[in-house]
Amino acid sequence: MRNEVDSGVEHGEVLLRFADAAVGRAPDLAEAREAVNAAMGAHGVIDSAAVIANFQRMVRIADGCGIPLDATTEKASEPWRDTLGVNSYRSRSNTFG
Amino acid sequence: MTTTAAPFANPDATWNIPDRIRDAHVRSWERLAAPGEWWTGAERVSIAAEGRRASALLDGLPAPGPGPVELPEAAVFTIHKLIGDLPNVSREWYDETTQAEGMSDAHYIELMGVLTHIWSIDEFHRALAIKLEPLPDPLPGEPMRRRPEGLADHGSWPPTVLPRDLAESEADIYGGAKNTPNVRAAMSLHPDSVRWLNDMLDAYYRGGAEPGPDHEPFRVLSTAQRELVAARVSALNECFY
Numbered sequence: 540m541r542n543e544v545d546s547g548v549e550h551g552e553v554l555l556r557f558a559d560a561a562v563g564r565a566p567d568l569a570e571a572r573e574a575v576n577a578a579m580g581a582h583g584v585i586d587s588a589a590v591i592a593n594f595q596r597m598v599r600i601a602d603g604c605g606i607p608l609d610a611t612t613e614k615a616s617e618p619w620r621d622t623l624g625v626n627s628y629r630s631r632s633n634t635f636g
Numbered sequence: 637m638t639t640t641a642a643p644f645a646n647p648d649a650t651w652n653i654p655d656r657i658r659d660a661h662v663r664s665w666e667r668l669a670a671p672g673e674w675w676t677g678a679e680r681v682s683i684a685a686e687g688r689r690a691s692a693l694l695d696g697l698p699a700p701g702p703g704p705v706e707l708p709e710a711a712v713f714t715i716h717k718l719i720g721d722l723p724n725v726s727r728e729w730y731d732e733t734t735q736a737e738g739m740s741d742a743h744y745i746e747l748m749g750v751l752t753h754i755w756s757i758d759e760f761h762r763a764l765a766i767k768l769e770p771l772p773d774p775l776p777g778e779p780m781r782r783r784p785e786g787l788a789d790h791g792s793w794p795p796t797v798l799p800r801d802l803a804e805s806e807a808d809i810y811g812g813a814k815n816t817p818n819v820r821a822a823m824s825l826h827p828d829s830v831r832w833l834n835d836m837l838d839a840y841y842r843g844g845a846e847p848g849p850d851h852e853p854f855r856v857l858s859t860a861q862r863e864l865v866a867a868r869v870s871a872l873n874e875c876f877y
Contacts, residue, residue, distance in 0.1 A: 593840035594869035596756035601877035605793035
């Protein structure tokens with residue numbers, strides 16, 4: 540996944556690289572993990588691994604149960620869903636049919 | 637399949653896993669081994685084992701051995717679909733799966749609870765290059781096959797229970813909240829899966845994240861950093877929710 544825009548989040552680049560490598564079973568996982576370690580220390584590695592693992596579970600529950608967006612999220616995300624390309628996901632139909 | 641004397645001790649791991657996380661892993665192994673509402677302990681361990689086989693396929697690694705008992709064909713297919721082909725899970729597929737031999741909506745939800753929690757714990761270990769914990773020996777006992785009260789169609793594929801409709805025996809599953817996000821209610825057809833979810837959310841994401849007496853030293857990601865990582869994982873899985 541390409542980063543066309545800087546997230547503006549501190550250490551965002553190394554965190555995204557770690558997430559990409561872990562989820563994508565990439566051969567540079569060890570280097571990506573070390574980059575987080577160098578930037579944020581061991582706690583940064585453990586905390587980010589936990590967040591990655593957490594959402595590897597949550598997305599499967601969400602899409603495996605076909606849950607629709609919560610009303611507040613549906614409204615809040617409307618302005619940027621197209622820009623980010625999420626309206627092209629098949630699981631959009633769980634909310635909008 | 638063997639059970640270690642001290643599960644999740646990880647004596648040779650590079651990373652010092654915080655007690656909050658390690659303790660939740662130990663509780664997860666206890667939950668995994670015990671009989672559920674719709675699957676025996678042996679079947680639950682087999683679900684976890686098949687999840688590891690599906691994961692090995694993704695990683696291009698030799699498949700580990702199967703679990704202690706054979707699962708219905710539809711259950712095996714479900715496990716591989718949820719692990720390796722999530723973007724193509726559809727309502728039609730769900731309907732077909734839950735009507736297949738040996739399956740029901742309740743079997744599906746409990747299978748999902750077992751699979752996604754063990755998969756998540758394994759993903760945590762893979763991200764840190766820690767050897768996966770051997771699966772536990774199953775405990776004896778028969779499933780109770782109880783459906784909770786208050787189930788109704790609230791927009792998800794399986795029926796779910798809203799906080800206001802919870803029976804007393806399940807009153808704890810949303811922590812007393814009057815409203816709950818759809819993702820938290822998604823597995824309420826099998827209340828123990830919601831309890832498991834609460835436990836792992838506390839370990840991996842929520843618990844000790846805010847400043848205060850409960851703050852965990854290992855929670856160093858800011859809210860923005862956590863949301864960035866969460867959004868990326870969701871996008872990589874093409875998850876609209």
